[in-house]
Amino acid sequence: MRWSSTRIVGVVEFTPSPHVDDRGFFSRTFDADVAREAGIDPDSFVQDSMSRSRRGVVRGLHVRLGEGESKLVRCSSGQVFDVVVDLRPNSPTHLEWLSVILDGEKQNSVFIPAGCAHGFQALTEPADTAYRIDRRHDPQEDLTIAHDDPRLAVPWPLPVHAMSRSDAAALPLAELSTELASIRSRARTGGKPVD
Numbered sequence: 001m002r003w004s005s006t007r008i009v010g011v012v013e014f015t016p017s018p019h020v021d022d023r024g025f026f027s028r029t030f031d032a033d034v035a036r037e038a039g040i041d042p043d044s045f046v047q048d049s050m051s052r053s054r055r056g057v058v059r060g061l062h063v064r065l066g067e068g069e070s071k072l073v074r075c076s077s078g079q080v081f082d083v084v085v086d087l088r089p090n091s092p093t094h095l096e097w098l099s100v101i102l103d104g105e106k107q108n109s110v111f112i113p114a115g116c117a118h119g120f121q122a123l124t125e126p127a128d129t130a131y132r133i134d135r136r137h138d139p140q141e142d143l144t145i146a147h148d149d150p151r152l153a154v155p156w157p158l159p160v161h162a163m164s165r166s167d168a169a170a171l172p173l174a175e176l177s178t179e180l181a182s183i184r185s186r187a188r189t190g191g192k193p194v195d
Helices: 032-037
Strands: 002-005 012-015 019-021 024-026 047-053 058-064 071-077 079-086 097-103 109-112 116-122 127-133 142-144
Touching: 002 032, 058 079, 071 079, 071 097, 071 116, 079 109, 079 127, 097 109
Parallel strands: none
Antiparallel strands: 002 012, 012 109, 019 024, 047 127, 058 116, 058 142, 071 109, 071 127, 079 097, 079 116
16 A cells, blocks of 8 residues: 645645455555655544445535544545545645545545645546544534535536435635634644644
């Protein structure tokens, strides 16, 4: 398994080397030593979660307020167009976004630091997405940014097939300045605090 930095400070992509033969493949999907090498504390994760989405479904863009949460995300089966938006106020990549295709065959994953919003669109029918999260969920800290925010202009590759009611009702960044001001810089950049 190897890791690589992305253009968003602290966002790291992990790419395993699956063993492929006529039976299928075997792949390591997480390695604590490689995570440490990338500046991520592997012992910080406290929850694993999973979602299954139909083709065209968009989930997000979700962020946790306050101290936020960091997460390691991969598509265990199928394929998703994964999006990360840097909302950390003191980050040099503040308000930049990137996309990564997470693929169940490649088993690549992306580490998303606290203070970054995350969302994805399922490209296959279905797409299973696995999350490893470093804080227990507190719904009072949840915030969703509109997936079609004009400032971000994320080019979702498919027509949006379905969204949750809360995701569909999400506001754009321009209307969330008060809420976004509560994002603190526990948000990390490659293992180091932003400020």
